[in-house]
Amino acid sequence: MSSVPVQHQRVLSGMRPTGLLHLGHYHGVLKNWVTLQHEFECFFFVADWHALTTHYEDPGIIAESTTDMIIDWLAAGVSPGAARIFIQSRVPEHAELHLLLSMITPLGWLERVPTYKDQQEALKEKDLATYGFLGYPLLQSADILVYKAGMVPVGEDQVAHVELTREVARRFNHLYGREHGFEEKAEAAVAKMGKKNAKLYRDLRKKYTEQGDQQALDVAQALLESQQNISLGDKERLFGYLEGAGKIILPEPQALLTPASKMPGLDGQKMSKSYRNTISLREDPDDVSKKLRTMPTDPARGRRTDPGDPEKCPVWNLHKVYSDDKIKDWVQQGCRSAGIGCIECKQPVIDAVIAELKPIRERAREYTSDPGAVKAIIDEGCEAARDVARDTLDEVRKAMGLVQR
Numbered sequence: 001m002s003s004v005p006v007q008h009q010r011v012l013s014g015m016r017p018t019g020l021l022h023l024g025h026y027h028g029v030l031k032n033w034v035t036l037q038h039e040f041e042c043f044f045f046v047a048d049w050h051a052l053t054t055h056y057e058d059p060g061i062i063a064e065s066t067t068d069m070i071i072d073w074l075a076a077g078v079s080p081g082a083a084r085i086f087i088q089s090r091v092p093e094h095a096e097l098h099l100l101l102s103m104i105t106p107l108g109w110l111e112r113v114p115t116y117k118d119q120q121e122a123l124k125e126k127d128l129a130t131y132g133f134l135g136y137p138l139l140q141s142a143d144i145l146v147y148k149a150g151m152v153p154v155g156e157d158q159v160a161h162v163e164l165t166r167e168v169a170r171r172f173n174h175l176y177g178r179e180h181g182f183e184e185k186a187e188a189a190v191a192k193m194g195k196k197n198a199k200l201y202r203d204l205r206k207k208y209t210e211q212g213d214q215q216a217l218d219v220a221q222a223l224l225e226s227q228q229n230i231s232l233g234d235k236e237r238l239f240g241y242l243e244g245a246g247k248i249i250l251p252e253p254q255a256l257l258t259p260a261s262k263m264p265g266l267d268g269q270k271m272s273k274s275y276r277n278t279i280s281l282r283e284d285p286d287d288v289s290k291k292l293r294t295m296p297t298d299p300a301r302g303r304r305t306d307p308g309d310p311e312k313c314p315v316w317n318l319h320k321v322y323s324d325d326k327i328k329d330w331v332q333q334g335c336r337s338a339g340i341g342c343i344e345c346k347q348p349v350i351d352a353v354i355a356e357l358k359p360i361r362e363r364a365r366e367y368t369s370d371p372g373a374v375k376a377i378i379d380e381g382c383e384a385a386r387d388v389a390r391d392t393l394d395e396v397r398k399a400m401g402l403v404q405r
């Protein structure tokens with residue numbers, strides 16, 4: 001059970017640098033990040049080590065895509081003022097935590113993660129029978145836990161990895177959350193809250209531990225959250241004490257399911273690099289036009305005079321994303337009566353995509369022409385991320401009995 005109230009939770013997500021970002025990423029992931037960055041403390045990073053697990057034989061694409069991907073994020077509206085933007089391999093604490101967590105993670109947990117077998121099957125041409133690939137989800141757990149993130153925006157395919165993270169965190173807390181003299185330290189911390197609050201805490205704790213009163217737990221957690229005069233360590237101890245457990249060192253995260261991107265590709269399937277049906281975020285307006293003009297339509301409209309059915313046409317899916325009711329009525333009418341031609345029908349979509357990409361392209365151009373500024377944003381993000389990650393590792397090492405540095 002996660003004990004940190006929602007409004008104080010950190011959001012963390014990562015993306016593998018394996019190529020150009022396209023409109024599918026924009027509508028599926030990036031718009032969501034842009035919203036989240038204003039509501040929570042957000043950490044967004046390039047998962048370059050994760051990319052290596054599958055691209056270790058041809059790592060060129062990783063170096064190529066890393067900066068470009070960050071430029072795409074910035075161009076799409078992810079703001080370095082609101083979110084930490086960084087690169088996984090620049091925060092070595094991810095690797096250290098991965099190693100430490102590997103000590104307590106049963107092999108079976110990793111072998112059972114569905115993506116392990118699925119991806120090996122899907123990427124048959126690659127040899128993924130490696131130690132690194134088996135550890136992929138555990139590295140992801142380290143990514144999440146090193147920031148004690150409460151919420152992890154991911155697509156459906158990644159939910160199992162967040163689930164594993166929860167199990168690993170629970171195991172870690174169970175094994176190492178019981179520091180020497182935990183009860184005494186917890187009791188001392190209770191006393192520090194002041195008479196009135198201490199009594200309230202004890203009553204609520206009793207109600208929860210003895211009667212399972214969930215509401216009492218909620219109230220007690222809110223009480224703890226509002227305490228100003230106890231240290232963070234004491235607070236965590238008291239969160240753990242409340243639930244009858246030890247100290248919660250690594251809180252369990254929740255997956256924040258990103259709704260499946262509704263962005264259709266140029267062929268009606270979901271937009272995805274592997275289907276080669278994408279429009280990139282930096283696509284030139286002429287290329288946007290060309291790609292959309294040559295997009296297939298309802299095959300029934302062989303000639304201009306043949307009526308068609310938008311439901312059988314991938315262009316209609318794009319109208320659903322980009323057009324208002326008036327245009328959609330015009331399409332329905334015009335298509336079914338052969339009143340409009342397909343090129344005519346595509347024009348409002350072409351205009352809308354070009355208009356949507358215009359500010360993104362412009363911002364991307366500004367950043368590409370100023371590599372120093374991009375480097376500064378990345379450096380700053382990496383430093384800020386490291387500060388948090390270092391603190392977590394200090395706690396983790398100590399809990400695992402490693403000598404403090």
Ligand code: TRP
Nearest residue numbers: 012013014015016047050140143
């Ligand atoms: N595995 C994720 C993907 O392929 C990327 C990723 C790596 C990630 N670490 C993460 C996502 C941590 C969320 C949190 O999409």
Ligand code: SF4
Nearest residue numbers: 298313315335342345
């Ligand atoms: Fe598709 Fe529009 Fe042509 Fe109808 S008129 S087939 S909806 S492109």
